[in-house]
Amino acid sequence: MAGYAQGARPTRVTKHLREIGARWQQDIRTAGDETKDLYLPLLRAASQEGVKVLSDLPYGPWPRQVLDIHQPAGADRAPVLVFVHGGAFVRGDKTINDQMYGNVLTWFAQRGCVGVNVEYRLAPEAPYPGGSLDLGLACAWLEQHIAQYGGDPRRICLLGHSAGGTHVASLLCDPRPELAALSPDIACAVLVSARLRADVLPVNPNAHGVRAYYGDDVSAYEACSPVSHAARLRQPMFVANAQFENPLLDLYGLEFALALARARGVAPLHVTLADHNHVSMMAHFNSGEQWLGEQILDFFESACR
Template sequence: MSNLRVRMGALLTGALMALLITKPAMAQVDRLPPDLQETLARIGPVFQRDIGTHIPATLAAFQSVLRSAPRDGVSVTADQHYGPDPKQVLDVYQPASRQDAPILIYVHGGAYVTGDKNAYGEVYANIGWWFARQGIVTLNATYRLAPASPWPGAVQDVRAMVAWARENAVRLGADPNRIFLMGHSAGATHVASYIFDRALQPADGPGVAGAVLISGRYRLDYDPADPNGRNMQAYFGDDPAQYPNRSPITHIRDGAKVPVFLVVTEYDNPGLDVRGAELLFALCERDSACPRFLRLIGHNHLSEVAAFNTPDEQLGREVLGFMSLGR
């Protein structure tokens, strides 16, 4: 057995022992309304067979519970421009009477070619409502999309979001040294590119205290069976020779060691759970210690973010723990 395999075995054994000792939080899907639980249970095992049908079905199932979700103690300032492009806007969710609060910037998904901070009805707004209710200044941002803005346009926008947050932190009652990024799907890819690739950061580094990466693509390859393969090419280009340098995982040894929390789901988009596991191993190997990791049982690729501000608080509480501990 090679030294790499020995080391991999030791790292994974250590990670398993840590999980056994800490007893990770149980899934909280059973706290959702019965009809929503039934929908998730029915869609989950077949989610990957037809994501074009099952994604909108999942989102539609959450709308009722999200419309009635609590919004107390939060003020919202919409459409703040962090850049000159019409897509470079964000909404600020601000807790009442809070000073030196952390800042969480949410970067949505959309397979690189679609998406908006106001997409999917109540879904992304409720991320802002929930975290602000926990005392976190939350920014829900839109960014430029392919094909009009190919690589690295979206990463440049993440950089601009962070710069805006730092410049406005004190005005918002927040701490400019406690900025966290949270990206989902394509948004996780863009966040990972920003925190790992030094060439895409300011000269003084990424300027964030941590990053939550939820079901992203971290190594690029084109698979004709992947329903989002062509969308990936629309952003990253169709030249495979460019993919290694444009893959976030390529750069983890060269950049600043930003604390990371990795999340996948039981029923994820094709291949994204594998990519999350691959990045987990690469970070475990780099640091000789594994980052926070969570596999959400009972959830699919969209329900994991749609569940914020519902009775299922598992992922939200894990993110708060990560932000509090820095690991």
């Protein structure tokens, strides 16, 4: 996993990100679309050389229980980076345009990892803990099959963004018997702009998605929230947030990191990316900027020692 080069964000992109960030929480939908449009030309121009993509491999019987594998040339017992997309529990796909989120897995594959892009069922079809159960099923499939695609089932890192980060965290630390029974054998996990506390507060623009996934009984949300069970986590954890974040997600990230630190007596790795917003946290992979990716690779490598 070593040998990646430094990369910088173009000045014009930084300027535009700051402009978007200044109004991010006023209209996250419009700002999010603007962010995707900003990065799309950069991603289309980026190299995808040396990566073979196998699409829509089923890991379960439902149509959305599929995954893509981004396989680097010559992969043999390579580390495996598994990406879990967001979408406020009620929307989102592993492919939201012709570049995202394949850009994330391509970036990691070009640096020696087998990349896996997981899709899962959404609410209300699959309410809590459906997303995490699907992810657990995908992990079980990977443990059995990833070696035939050049991956090492003993070196798997889960990377979840937004609601995908919720599903990663719940799979690893929620005590519900159906989740605890899955107990995936992974090396580490990364939570990027994850929703780690369920809420339907007025400031939450995705409150309808939270309610669709967790139900109408708000009094049950505390017991369903990953932050309530952070102390149960056993794997190394990296928490990342954007400077311009969806309301309260940065606070929940800090809260989760603090709960884990108190349980372990040592703080987990936590970073806030300057100038970035909730969408650009994933859109920037393979665009030329590499700092977060390099930090994740270093963390992954350390967890596998």
